[in-house]
Amino acid sequence: MLETEICQMKMRNPTVLAAGVLGSTSSSLNWVARSGAGAVVTKSFAVEPNKGYPNPTTVEVEGGIINAIGLSNPGVEVFKGELEKLEGNVPQIASVYGSTPEDFSMVASQVENLVDALELNVSCPHAMEGCGASIGQDPDLTRSIVKTVKSSVDTPVIAKLTPNVTDIVEIAQAAEQGGADALTLINSLGPGMRIDLETAHPILSNRFGGMSGPAIKPIALRCVYQVHQNVKIPIMGVGGITNYRDVVEFLYAGASCVQIGTAVMYHGLEVFREISTGLEKFMKEKNYQTVEEMVGLAHQQ
Amino acid sequence: MHVPQVLKIKRIVEETPTVKTFYFPWEFKDEITGQFTTSAKFPTPGQFLMVWNFQDEKPMSISSIDPVNGEIGLSVKMVGPFTQSLHKLQENDQLGLRGPYGRGFVIAGSRVLAVGGGIGMAPVAGFTEEACSRGIEVDTITAATTQSEILFAERLEKAGSRVFPTTDDGSHGFCGFATELAEKLIKEGKYDMVVACGPEIMMKKLSLITQENQIPAQFSLERYMKCALGICGQCCVDDVGWRICVEGPVFWGDQLSLISEFGKYHRDASGIKNQF
Ligand SMILES: Cc1cc2nc3c(=O)[nH]c(=O)nc-3n(C[C@H](O)[C@H](O)[C@H](O)COP(=O)(O)OP(=O)(O)OC[C@H]3O[C@@H](n4cnc5c(N)ncnc54)[C@H](O)[C@@H]3O)c2cc1C
Ligand SMILES: Cc1cc2nc3c(=O)[nH]c(=O)nc-3n(C[C@H](O)[C@H](O)[C@H](O)COP(=O)(O)O)c2cc1C
Ligand code: FES
Numbered sequence: 001m002l003e004t005e006i007c008q009m010k011m012r013n014p015t016v017l018a019a020g021v022l023g024s025t026s027s028s029l030n031w032v033a034r035s036g037a038g039a040v041v042t043k044s045f046a047v048e049p050n051k052g053y054p055n056p057t058t059v060e061v062e063g064g065i066i067n068a069i070g071l072s073n074p075g076v077e078v079f080k081g082e083l084e085k086l087e088g089n090v091p092q093i094a095s096v097y098g099s100t101p102e103d104f105s106m107v108a109s110q111v112e113n114l115v116d117a118l119e120l121n122v123s124c125p126h127a128m129e130g131c132g133a134s135i136g137q138d139p140d141l142t143r144s145i146v147k148t149v150k151s152s153v154d155t156p157v158i159a160k161l162t163p164n165v166t167d168i169v170e171i172a173q174a175a176e177q178g179g180a181d182a183l184t185l186i187n188s189l190g191p192g193m194r195i196d197l198e199t200a201h202p203i204l205s206n207r208f209g210g211m212s213g214p215a216i217k218p219i220a221l222r223c224v225y226q227v228h229q230n231v232k233i234p235i236m237g238v239g240g241i242t243n244y245r246d247v248v249e250f251l252y253a254g255a256s257c258v259q260i261g262t263a264v265m266y267h268g269l270e271v272f273r274e275i276s277t278g279l280e281k282f283m284k285e286k287n288y289q290t291v292e293e294m295v296g297l298a299h300q301q
Numbered sequence: 302m303h304v305p306q307v308l309k310i311k312r313i314v315e316e317t318p319t320v321k322t323f324y325f326p327w328e329f330k331d332e333i334t335g336q337f338t339t340s341a342k343f344p345t346p347g348q349f350l351m352v353w354n355f356q357d358e359k360p361m362s363i364s365s366i367d368p369v370n371g372e373i374g375l376s377v378k379m380v381g382p383f384t385q386s387l388h389k390l391q392e393n394d395q396l397g398l399r400g401p402y403g404r405g406f407v408i409a410g411s412r413v414l415a416v417g418g419g420i421g422m423a424p425v426a427g428f429t430e431e432a433c434s435r436g437i438e439v440d441t442i443t444a445a446t447t448q449s450e451i452l453f454a455e456r457l458e459k460a461g462s463r464v465f466p467t468t469d470d471g472s473h474g475f476c477g478f479a480t481e482l483a484e485k486l487i488k489e490g491k492y493d494m495v496v497a498c499g500p501e502i503m504m505k506k507l508s509l510i511t512q513e514n515q516i517p518a519q520f521s522l523e524r525y526m527k528c529a530l531g532i533c534g535q536c537c538v539d540d541v542g543w544r545i546c547v548e549g550p551v552f553w554g555d556q557l558s559l560i561s562e563f564g565k566y567h568r569d570a571s572g573i574k575n576q577f
Pocket of ligand 3 (some may be wrong): 467525527530535536544545546
């Protein structure tokens with residue numbers, strides 16, 4: 001009853017591990033898959049290794065956390081070795097980032113055979129100049145990155161967008177025009193910050209970081225709702241999902257499946273199984289036969 | 302809440318030429334009222350804190366846990382830029398602390414052998430004191446390269462433990478590696494359990510010795526940490542994927558045998574493997 005499909009990937013349930021949460025190694029990705037996730041996304045990686053920002057890189061705030069990990073990763077060459085060790089019992093999505101269309105397609109073409117889909121991170125709110133959100137705030141650049149990657153790989157391409165724009169629909173349509181097979185909405189929000197009362201020090205070493213967790217859910221939900229009305233490609237909803245009720249809201253708003261990140265901090269890896277169990281019970285009570293039936297229902301009201 | 306609480310250092314004890322212990326009041330501000338409370342869950346031996354020096358933040362084991370006086374201690378070995386900056390601090394200087402994190406040692410058995418190598422004595426000392434106070438007989442091996450680096454011998458004797466110092470160069474106590482003495486003691490004594498923390502090569506050897514002698518053993522591991530919240534994935538170990546900051550840092554011997562990278566390699570900040 002929970003089975004669903006996106007980009008030709010058959011999933012046993014609509015919960016997906018979000019990029020950058022645990023997924024830096026095959027070991028942790030395999031563990032998440034064994035814990036009940038319907039699919040997994042890796043940590044974002046690029047051509048060259050990157051140490052990320054110095055600590056503190058995370059701090060809790062009301063309703064979530066802010067993080068400025070800074071896209072730390074060992075580079076595509078090493079990451080390929082990790083992807084080769086994935087057990088493959090659930091669909092696997094590689095999250096890639098870069099600063100130019102060529103960077104993106106270089107990384108994507110090196111790993112396309114090892115995964116079921118590629119997620120382009122054009123939306124990290126705290127990456128270095130020229131990466132992440134500075135791309136995803138520019139519709140032309142977003143379109144050209146998606147287009148370049150699409151022309152160099154055969155694997156489905158998903159564009160992950162930032163909410164930190166005036167009009168997310170414009171960016172979503174640019175990604176669709178570039179040929180994206182699906183969209184992931186949204187990356188972390190902000191940036192935000194937190195300052196220590198005693199010393200007046202900003203807590204994160206990078207001062208600013210991306211906000212995630214329950215507090216961003218209303219914004220993520222609105223983005224999914226708005227974009228669903230204006231594009232034809234499917235959407236993975238993400239942002240503050242911690243229980244099955246959140247998932248139902250995202251499906252109603254127009255997401256075909258959901259990604260889960262920060263909730264792993266609150267509920268551990270059991271969160272995927274808990275959500276699936278709750279969702280199945282809800283669907284039985286409401287007489288839904290499939291997940292697809294629920295997608296976009298809020299738009300008919 | 303996972304936010305550093307800035308606290309003043311109550312006192313500093315110079316343990317050896319390279320190790321200092323920093324004592325703090327165990328009190329945290331209530332997120333809502335902003336009032337200090339001491340009732341926040343007291344740490345258990347083997348747990349760690351994230352320590353913020355306003356430049357960087359790193360994990361440190363809690364080496365002294367004193368609920369009676371509402372005080373905890375962190376013992377820091379000077380090895381690099383971060384620990385050097387801590388060693389420059391004076392009484393009343395401030396540090397940010399968050400935690401406690403991780404799963405500490407299970408305190409059980411009636412006769413226990415505790416083995417600490419170098420700064421690995423930090424969590425072991427916390428364990429020995431707590432176990433002794435519960436009437437458990439604890440023999441403690443405190444191992445160092447040389448006499449001046451022996452940690453906590455007097456403190457742990459005072460707590461009621463039999464303490465066996467060992468030095469690599471033979472300048473004090475048993476001459477040789479901690480594992481040689483541990484093997485000897487395990488063969489002679491009837492221990493219900495072994496707990497250990499130290500260089501991974503030492504723990505690897507000790508895990509084999511305890512396996513051969515069929516004694517349950519717990520080991521405290523170290524891996525590069527960023528969040529300590531169980532989400533960044535930095536501290537995950539092969540092949541099980543467990544997070545050292547949540548499922549660890551302490552593991553039982555049989556769990557350890559599932560950690561294939563144990564004794565072989567660990568990962569740096571970017572995730573690149575470094576062999577031990
Ligand atoms: C659970 C745990 C408990 C620890 N307890 C203690 C303790 O009680 N006393 C003590 O002196 N040290 C302890 N450490 C080690 C300590 O966190 C760092 O090794 C130390 O701060 C070195 O930092 P540095 O900048 O001085 O040296 P550097 O030269 O920068 O680092 C030396 C080595 O320390 C390790 N390291 C550096 N940064 C980190 C990090 N963010 N997380 C984990 N390892 C890192 C790396 O292996 C590095 O090669 C503990 C580590 C862990 C994971
Ligand atoms: C610690 C951490 C690291 C993250 N790293 C990445 C990343 O590498 N690439 C990416 O596209 N998103 C990254 N994200 C964003 C998440 O994938 C997700 O979009 C965001 O956290 C919102 O979902 P949540 O509220 O369920 O966490 C990261 C989030 C967190 C908390
Ligand atoms: S340090 Fe982030 S998961 Fe353990």
